[in-house]
Amino acid sequence: MTRLIPTLAALAGAAGWSAIALARGEPISAAWIVLAAVGTYILAYRVYGRFLASEVLALDDRRATPSERLANGRDFVPTTKWVLFGHHFAAIAGAGPLVGPVLAAQFGWLPGTIWLVFGVVLGGAVQDFVILFGSMRRDGKSLGQMAKEEIGPVTGLLAMVAILAIMVILLAVLALVVVNALKDSPWGVFTILCTIPIAVLMGFWMKVWRPGDTVTASIAGVVLLLLALVGGQRVAASPTLAPLFTFDGLTIAYGIIAYGFIASVLPVWMLLCPRDYLSTFMKVGTIVLLAVGIMIVLPPLRMPAVTQFIDGTGPIFAGKVFPFCFITIACGAISGFHALVASGTTPKMVRREGDALLIGYGGMLMESFVAVMAMCAAAALEPGLYFAINSPAALLGPNATTAAAKIATWGFTITPASLEALAAEVGETSLLSRTGGAPSLAVGMAQIFAGAFGRGLMSLWYHFAIMFEALFILTTVDTGTRVGRFMFQELAGHVWKPFGRTSWYPAVIVSTGAVVAGWGWFLIQGVLDPLGGINSLWPLFGISNQLLAAVALCVGTTLIIKAGKARHAWTTLLPLVWLLVVTLTASAQKVFDADPRIGFLAHADQVAAQITAGTMVAATGARLIFNDRLDAALALIFVAVTLAVVAASAWEWFRVLSGRTAAQLHEAPYTESALA
């Protein structure tokens, strides 16, 4: 049995990859991708994962975990490994693994799929596992605290600045995805607006009427949400109601900014906590539904394996497949943000050390699988349709005819009539230039769901998918704003003590305002951007997320070296070096490239020339130039912070390895477990 599973997995993976390698030219079934991915995951888990667990980290089931030693019945609770796997997966999976692969599908499905599968096995799952392990050995300390203790106080502070900056960009770009999905869509807006009163109702249920009865409240919330979804169809069809819920992008953006502010200063039980539950229920349910749907339908992938856009001329975002494929897909392959979650609630619940392999390494493999399914859903669309939905209006022109003509020049065929017919089928007036990935994923999911669970409900499935994505993105917006506020207060507390008091209302309002203004600025910039916003913001998000992963891998390498396992340090150094190569190249290109679609500074120069030539209004141009320079400065700050952390870590490694300092780990002392 111990030999049989890896052997079968190796055979399945080999069969999948061979089919992918041989079937050039004609569409291949998603079945081969799924087979290749799952085979590789199982093999990697059994061989590499176990190597990490036994040789590199030396998990010890006789050593009591924090959940056993510090058991308090609240956050330190020993939890069965499969349940904790579910908990951890629900915490790490979100919009990221769904949106990134959809955007990267402009290169064809092959580059993204290879990066997802091999990136996770050698990078993302290793990072999550090592950080979970480190935190578990330190009573659940956070990434920032570990950086401070194991590398140095300055590194800890830098890591915190990096986390706050990534938060701002993350919230802006995710909010932009929601804006693009909801603009001019009365059905979507109505459903999402309904989530607010539903959440408040759940909040009163859990806090006032039936204290602590979260499960019933959440189930009732999901039922109400589905009713709101059906109701949205009536609203969209009504000539009197539809205009009341139809808004342009800018209005929706300001609405989300106001919502983010209010939701994060209100007591958490009223809005934030119930929305958290609602979106977790929807997330787990929908991801299971998507997996089942793909397994039933096994759609052919109509997108070419590799498109001509690997040369950097892609309409969705500019830049060559290297490095941009590897920063567009962060979540699903490797995501620095996971290091924050893996050093959060999960390490306090691990029952036995050995369980960390399944939870840390295995949980991330599962997220990668979700990302592969998102890639399949996007690649199953007609390529012409995919580009019609995801390309900005500046390229496609105002209507289906201009769009079809433009897409034909790229070598993909789609008729204006079929574009309009599909929009009508999903209950929208237009699907053109709904950039950001979510709408095209929703169309892909709707086609899969309709194929698996009955035709004729396309519009309902489409809006179900939109509602589910928007719901958990907005939940990220309110929880993220709140977390950002705490970080801002802590950092500002270093400058002026009273500001750090989290219960002092003026400080709460000012710091929440500062965080909301931060991401709100980038959100508005994205909405007004003539190139569609995703082109500039998604790469920035990818860069910041991958740089945070580099920080996490620095911490991981330090832990391994200090544990006297320097000969195994390549396990974290390998992904670290790769990430540095990718992100430094991408940052340099985003700032300095001569192509104005790629380089921020070149774009600023282009706008300046347009102002001089009189083809652009001076005020608009000045704003664009300011934003370009801001984006460039931000990319450079990310790079500077990361290089500082890498330098500090390398210095620490040198000191330990050369014997200049004792290898002093800050682990909690060993205690014998009663469970083993």
Next chain:
Amino acid sequence: MSAAGAKIAALATIIRRICGMPDYAAYCAHLQQAHPEQPLPTRRAHFDAYLRSRYADGPTRCC
């Protein structure tokens, strides 16, 4: 409790754990075993304390 009722309760516990929801029964069981001298909190007080600790700092969910 009937057999079906016990199954539903067990399922609810798993759901709570996966979603990061408070578990009053588990907390009371822990208190009675580890600190039998302490009085049990009300459901309301338990929920309030849970909210304070869960959303106090640090991200609980990823992008």
